[in-house]
Amino acid sequence: MTDEGEGSVNASPGLAARLCALALLTASGGLLASACADNESSLFVRQRMARTGSGGDCTVSCSPSEPSWSGDAIDSAYVGSHSATLLVGNQIVQRGDPDVLRTETSRVQLYEAEVRVFDTQGNPVNEGYVVPIHGIIDPGTGSNAGYNCTEVLLLDGATMDTLRGQAIELGRDIEVLATVLIRGRTLGGQEVEAAEWSYPVRVCFGCSPCADTEPTACCYGMPHPDCEDLEDVELSCSGLRGPQDCRSLGRTCAEHLAAARR
Template sequence: MNAARRGLARRLFALVLVTASGGLLASACADNESSLFIRMRIVPDEGCTTECSPDESFLTYDEVDAAYPGGYSHSAVLLVGNQMVQRGDSDVLRTETSRVQLYAAEVRILDNTGSMVGEYEVPVSGTVDPGSSDDPGYNCTEVLMIDGATMDELRTRMIEEESSAIEVVSTVILKGRTLGGQEMETVEWAYPIRVCLGCSGCIDHAPECCSGEGAGSEACEDLDAVAPTCPRGRPGVTDCRQLLTSCSEHLADVRSPP
């Protein structure tokens, strides 16, 4: 074989190797995205306990009131599945490498026109075991679905547009790493959230009890307390003593342009 033919053969061989390796990489990426997935938004029970199981109750959208402190940002507990096969074997002293440790969430928030309102990455935690047989393994992780800066922007937009609510979609990509060192991530998961302004309940008491000076007095402390609510996807009730002003004055301040 002459030099020209040998050179051509080498180039063809290199092309075959690149093509083959590219196919393997594409296959690995596709496998990674299907191996780790977000199943649903879990609802804590009345005692604020969360069971990380696909049989638990779930929500299809959330509502948050940006007018009160409980709605200055918004988080949700997500159920995450791992479809990787188990690789550990005690008979041959082989450790399990298919467990996935979650470490970050990429979040994008889009309004009802598809325009991006916020984008950020936040740390998360949780280890998702591999499944058994055909069933995935599951665990939960809490994700900041709307951060404070984005909530401020949405609140300002509602005030400027004299709107009582705005619909957004929070999309999440979870990132993890197997105990074997392989990087994993979920496909983008979308979740609708209705952000409102003053749509939840607020309890007023006597003016002196809603002020900063009187809220701690014995008479005001003896009033029925508003029990803290679990973050269950719907706005809770606010007590004027938490605001150090009356509910109406607080809402008036919120709605006033900065």
């Protein structure tokens, strides 16, 4: 699935407009006004990138033309938190000029994301949290934005605990929206902030198939000649539900689910 949505407005357009108006009244040059205009539409989240492969072989490519997902589905019985790879765009124009020895200041260094989670009625699931992120995004060229990926913690441990409890109590999927606000800083020292970007996540408990080995001693990593003859269960990438193998849990599936319910 590919998410074609794109947001590219500043999270505080009113404040930016007032600052620009003040700058225009107090500055005679047009350079400062141009910088303010850039900040109104400089940074945006394009999409959640898909991971291909399985298990430890999952890979991601950072380009708007690469596959993306429009929603995640995770089993809280087997994960304690959940992260996603987001593609972030930079629409600030290039300002570097080698002919006059002017360095490029329009690259954006991403440094934090503010995450809040809501249920489908708009009620907050958590109080929100700020997490560090990493990535440098080159400036756009012409009408094309520059892009790079960053990993964002969509559901932290406390939020996952809450959703796990709800899924167990209700016996069904819990649907939420993770709302992300990305912040960065240009190499020229200008703070930039993307518009809030929301992404749906479905959380269940114990809805993924889990396979025990025969003999069960293999589940605990104990040596046994028959363990080598068993076919591995193909595990899914983060963000997708898929089969579980007791050998990756270090105990039988029933034991793991019982412990996860506590």
